[in-house]
Amino acid sequence: MGEHQGARSTLMGSRTSSLTLKSKGITSLLPNFDGDNTRVFVTWFYEVECLFRAACYSETMKLELVLSRLKGFALLWYNGLNLSRRIKGRNGVEIWSELKHCMKQNLISNSTLNGLWAELRTLKQNSLSVNDYTKLF
Numbered sequence: 773m774g775e776h777q778g779a780r781s782t783l784m785g786s787r788t789s790s791l792t793l794k795s796k797g798i799t800s801l802l803p804n805f806d807g808d809n810t811r812v813f814v815t816w817f818y819e820v821e822c823l824f825r826a827a828c829y830s831e832t833m834k835l836e837l838v839l840s841r842l843k844g845f846a847l848l849w850y851n852g853l854n855l856s857r858r859i860k861g862r863n864g865v866e867i868w869s870e871l872k873h874c875m876k877q878n879l880i881s882n883s884t885l886n887g888l889w890a891e892l893r894t895l896k897q898n899s900l901s902v903n904d905y906t907k908l909f
Contacts, residue, residue, distance in 0.1 A: 798823055798827050798829075799837060799840065802819075802820060802823060802837060802838070802841050803819055803820070803841065804841045804842075804843050805841055805842055805846045806842075806843040806844035806846055807843075807844060807845035807846030807847075807848075807849055808844065808845050810880050810884050810888075813875070813879050813880055814885065814888060817872075817876075820838060824868070831867035831869055832867055832868075834867075834868035835866070835867055835868040835870075835871055838871065849878070849879070850865075850871075853865065853874060853878075
């Protein structure tokens with residue numbers, strides 16, 4: 773079993789010291805995610821993506837950072853995903869882009885995402901739409 777696969781299979785255990793040292797700055801900025809709310813997932817996902825765009829981490833490091841922030845239902849979901857994949861003879865999730873795809877596919881539907889975008893477009897600040905209001909600045 774590879775070093776990263778071993779770290780993933782003991783999620784509640786301690787992370788390697790090199791991971792902690794390399795990621796110390798960004799780890800404190802990454803929000804926790806417990807998987808109980810679609811709106812929270814969308815916000816969490818975009819925050820994580822923004823932080824990763826600003827940092828230069830490998831896909832494996834990004835995965836390890838995200839795994840350190842999964843809590844509650846999200847952690848149970850991830851463990852179930854990996855168990856299901858291993859039962860089918862496949863490898864567990866090994867990189868962030870793979871987990872990102874699985875999360876988007878399983879934790880949010882297109883109709884929910886479209887509804888959230890529609891809600892954002894119809895928000896008002898006094899009599900101005902959010903778009904018109906932001907143009908003032």
